[in-house]
Amino acid sequence: MNKSSTLSTLVTVVVSLLFGAVVVALLGHSPAEAYRELFRGAFWGRFNFGGTLERFVPLLLTALAFAVSSKVAVFNVGVEGELYLGAIAAAWVGAALTGVAAPIHIGLCLMAAMAVGGAWAAIPGALKAYWRVNEVCVTILANYVAIYITSYLVGYPLSAGTGVPQTAALAATARLARILPPSRANSGLFIALAALLVTWWIVHRSTWGYKMRAVGENAGYAEHVGIRSRVTMVWGMVFSGALGGMAGAIEVMGLYGYFLDGFSPGIAFDGMLAALIARNDIRLVPLLAFFLAALKAGSLGMERFTGIPKSLVDAIIAMFILLAAMEGLFLFRRGARGKEA
Amino acid sequence: MSQPIVVMEAIVKDFPNVRAVDGGRFDLRAGEVHSLIGENGAGKSTMMKTLYGLYAPEEGRIVVRGRSFEALTPAGAISLGIGMVHQEFMLVRELTVLENIILGFEPRKSGGRIDFAEAEGRVRRFIDDYGLHIQLHKKVNAISVGEAQRVEIIKALYRGAEILILDEPTAVLTPQEASRLFEILKTLTASGKSVVFITHKLREVMALSDRVTVMRQGRHVATVDVSATSIPDLARLMVGRDVFLGVSRADGGAAGDVVLSVEDVFVPSDKELSKLRGVSFELRRGEILGLAGIDGNGQSELVEAIAGLRPVEGGRIRLGQGEIQNRSPLEVRAAGLAHIPEDRNARGLNRAMSIEENLAGMAFRRAPLSRGPLLVVGALRRFARRLIETFDIRPARPEAPAAHLSGGNAQKVVVAREVDEEAQVLLAAQPTRGVDVGSIENIRRELVRARDRGTAILLVSADLEEILSLSDRIAVMYEGQITGLLDAEGADEESLGLLMTGGALP
Numbered sequence A: 001m002n003k004s005s006t007l008s009t010l011v012t013v014v015v016s017l018l019f020g021a022v023v024v025a026l027l028g029h030s031p032a033e034a035y036r037e038l039f040r041g042a043f044w045g046r047f048n049f050g051g052t053l054e055r056f057v058p059l060l061l062t063a064l065a066f067a068v069s070s071k072v073a074v075f076n077v078g079v080e081g082e083l084y085l086g087a088i089a090a091a092w093v094g095a096a097l098t099g100v101a102a103p104i105h106i107g108l109c110l111m112a113a114m115a116v117g118g119a120w121a122a123i124p125g126a127l128k129a130y131w132r133v134n135e136v137c138v139t140i141l142a143n144y145v146a147i148y149i150t151s152y153l154v155g156y157p158l159s160a161g162t163g164v165p166q167t168a169a170l171a172a173t174a175r176l177a178r179i180l181p182p183s184r185a186n187s188g189l190f191i192a193l194a195a196l197l198v199t200w201w202i203v204h205r206s207t208w209g210y211k212m213r214a215v216g217e218n219a220g221y222a223e224h225v226g227i228r229s230r231v232t233m234v235w236g237m238v239f240s241g242a243l244g245g246m247a248g249a250i251e252v253m254g255l256y257g258y259f260l261d262g263f264s265p266g267i268a269f270d271g272m273l274a275a276l277i278a279r280n281d282i283r284l285v286p287l288l289a290f291f292l293a294a295l296k297a298g299s300l301g302m303e304r305f306t307g308i309p310k311s312l313v314d315a316i317i318a319m320f321i322l323l324a325a326m327e328g329l330f331l332f333r334r335g336a337r338g339k340e341a
Numbered sequence B: 001m002s003q004p005i006v007v008m009e010a011i012v013k014d015f016p017n018v019r020a021v022d023g024g025r026f027d028l029r030a031g032e033v034h035s036l037i038g039e040n041g042a043g044k045s046t047m048m049k050t051l052y053g054l055y056a057p058e059e060g061r062i063v064v065r066g067r068s069f070e071a072l073t074p075a076g077a078i079s080l081g082i083g084m085v086h087q088e089f090m091l092v093r094e095l096t097v098l099e100n101i102i103l104g105f106e107p108r109k110s111g112g113r114i115d116f117a118e119a120e121g122r123v124r125r126f127i128d129d130y131g132l133h134i135q136l137h138k139k140v141n142a143i144s145v146g147e148a149q150r151v152e153i154i155k156a157l158y159r160g161a162e163i164l165i166l167d168e169p170t171a172v173l174t175p176q177e178a179s180r181l182f183e184i185l186k187t188l189t190a191s192g193k194s195v196v197f198i199t200h201k202l203r204e205v206m207a208l209s210d211r212v213t214v215m216r217q218g219r220h221v222a223t224v225d226v227s228a229t230s231i232p233d234l235a236r237l238m239v240g241r242d243v244f245l246g247v248s249r250a251d252g253g254a255a256g257d258v259v260l261s262v263e264d265v266f267v268p269s270d271k272e273l274s275k276l277r278g279v280s281f282e283l284r285r286g287e288i289l290g291l292a293g294i295d296g297n298g299q300s301e302l303v304e305a306i307a308g309l310r311p312v313e314g315g316r317i318r319l320g321q322g323e324i325q326n327r328s329p330l331e332v333r334a335a336g337l338a339h340i341p342e343d344r345n346a347r348g349l350n351r352a353m354s355i356e357e358n359l360a361g362m363a364f365r366r367a368p369l370s371r372g373p374l375l376v377v378g379a380l381r382r383f384a385r386r387l388i389e390t391f392d393i394r395p396a397r398p399e400a401p402a403a404h405l406s407g408g409n410a411q412k413v414v415v416a417r418e419v420d421e422e423a424q425v426l427l428a429a430q431p432t433r434g435v436d437v438g439s440i441e442n443i444r445r446e447l448v449r450a451r452d453r454g455t456a457i458l459l460v461s462a463d464l465e466e467i468l469s470l471s472d473r474i475a476v477m478y479e480g481q482i483t484g485l486l487d488a489e490g491a492d493e494e495s496l497g498l499l500m501t502g503g504a505l506p
Helices: A003-026 A031-043 A045-071 A079-096 A102-131 A135-155 A188-205 A207-217 A219-224 A229-256 A267-277 A285-306 A311-325 B044-051 B074-079 B097-102 B116-130 B145-158 B175-190 B202-208 B231-239 B299-306 B329-334 B344-348 B355-359 B377-390 B407-419 B437-452 B464-470 B493-500
Strands: B004-015 B018-029 B033-037 B059-064 B067-069 B082-085 B163-167 B194-199 B211-216 B219-225 B258-267 B276-284 B288-292 B314-319 B337-340 B425-429 B456-460 B473-478 B481-487
Touching: A003 A031, A003 A311, A031 A045, A031 A285, A045 A079, A045 A188, A045 A207, A045 A229, A045 A267, A045 A285, A079 A102, A079 A135, A079 A229, A079 A267, A102 A135, A102 A229, A188 A207, A188 A229, A188 A285, A207 A219, A207 A229, A219 A229, A219 B344, A229 A267, A267 A285, A267 A311, A285 A311, B004 B044, B018 B033, B018 B044, B018 B194, B018 B211, B033 B044, B033 B202, B044 B082, B044 B163, B044 B194, B074 B082, B082 B145, B097 B116, B097 B145, B116 B145, B116 B175, B145 B163, B145 B175, B175 B194, B175 B202, B194 B202, B202 B231, B211 B231, B219 B231, B231 B437, B258 B299, B258 B456, B276 B299, B276 B314, B276 B456, B276 B481, B288 B437, B288 B464, B288 B493, B299 B425, B299 B456, B329 B337, B337 B407, B344 B407, B355 B377, B355 B407, B377 B407, B407 B425, B407 B437, B425 B437, B437 B456, B437 B464, B456 B464, B464 B493, B473 B493, B481 B493
Parallel strands: B018 B219, B033 B194, B033 B211, B082 B163, B163 B194, B288 B456, B288 B473, B337 B425, B425 B456
Antiparallel strands: B004 B018, B004 B059, B059 B067, B211 B219, B258 B276, B258 B314, B473 B481
């Protein structure tokens, strides 16, 4: 990403916040106070900052998942389904296995989640690569299928038998440690950051990543230099799905300790927004994911102390998307034209 | 001598990080064809887009018929009688030719209805006056490129153009269509209209224009009468030094063993079954076999079939020891083939990647550029620097994005990548199409060097001069078949032209 597009991302952020300020003023509140409470709610104290980090982890991983699929020119709207399937896979491995050392148990849970998420994402990937089926339709619909599969599993075979549709609690060896009690922020943060580095490395510093980018940016070129674009596209989707599955696993292992039916309020869609605003640049994805996480976390504090509804933050985020989509707005033309001297 | 109707003085135009035009100067007299020539990126198109009002210059002055402007707008330019035919046509493919021509300037009837009868009458006058044959009621997506260009010319005339700017108009035309265009332009100037002709084909300049202005690196170099200059002079002005386009053939000695043999190959194209109908030839080590022919007679399909990019219906293609028909591109390359594709944007380059990543398109699979799955950044950069230096690619920064390369340098990147493979067989499809003179010289020299190292080269080109000056043997394709195979010594433009149009040699 070059300097001017980084600048325009920055301008996007500022203009969206100004838009939010205007709305707050129209609601009869003080914008300064609203943003102060928003900031406090996101960063002040262990609990609030932990809340931001807790939201940051799944946003980062799902945004990465979306960015990775876009490298092979697949618009993967199915990360939410991959997240659910990964979550229930991790919950099953975490509860069914006992007597294993914690690092191994955690590793097995993550691997199971990534395998399931990756396999699920391979379906739309293969449909697009080999039969040119539109991946947006397939992934949107596949989300429902995935989420209902987990609903069935948590309701019957994997039910803990309580009144609430949830699985049995994970063994202690499969839990991720809390790092900022009393918040729910956990060591999944470090796993996510490691995944970020590894993903960047694979995409930009490995032969596989070279093939992925070649296929996504110019399939004709990829074919010409002998890259098998269909195979590469499917494996790119597997990679994307694995990251989505990992996001679900960390939610289960770090936040809840079990799988809860319908636990995600569309986390992956917020992640997709972060990736879109970052224009799928892996270096910018963590910044945008963190920014959205802080907004989401801070909006609770803002609502509690000022009475401004926290859905304002969703309006600000929507504003971002609009502005990011019309970046041409910020390219000003120089000089007067059509003037006779 | 008539008073100039357009004068552009001291034009400066900046783009981000680049000064595209620096002190540009140009003038145009009524009734002349004035050619504007220069290498790719010399600022020719920018200069004329400034005149047409698409760009506002940072500095300078534009005088049209005595009125002086700091900058124009397209609407202003049109009202001053300036029209432009762009390199990429600006036509609505789903509308008819007539609708395209009158778009934005429709004659009206009562109630806001378009008066098509009146419009057609007006357009017919241009068709008859200038011999611009077009079919008014066909949709644009159903007409040929040459016809679309005539539509663009009429569109400009319909809008009242007295000054017509043509941006590299012959790049998309067959030789026949080009000579037809030249006749049209002569009729136009005979009736008092003026033509600006942007090109880098020097023979067209000599054949068509009255005066010529040469630009180099954004600056005005010279404006001369065509009667007082020659092709070598113009080439020297463009490049800034002497140029030898006819590479001296170092007489590669006797050609060696057959490395590529094509036997009775049938290939379907996207639209036609059996576009290639029983093509056979052999290619030997250390020779350049030129494949001449008018575009669209099956050369592209033949090259893609050999490269594994297009299925082969019948026949055999042998490379070295094995058969390679209907194998994947990777398998064909592993068997010893390199391929300069005819379209560098569709296949040759990945514009979203950097120069070094494009250069490494093949080499990234091997040590030292990669170790296992790991790309070795240092080795990649050294590899790119070596090729950038050998092939004189500018800008000489490996990490610069390929999207910013000019046509000539983009093509050098493709040629560098493929020639450096040192494969047994090199397919070179239109290796110098749309490339400036300096780069042409460079690319041709590298092809001859590869030949001298023992590479067998199949050179496909629409440029007869290129075929004649580089080839050891020449094959001619016509309607999917090879209609003649001759030694370079015995070939000339006439005999090739005859074969290319379906005639037989006496």
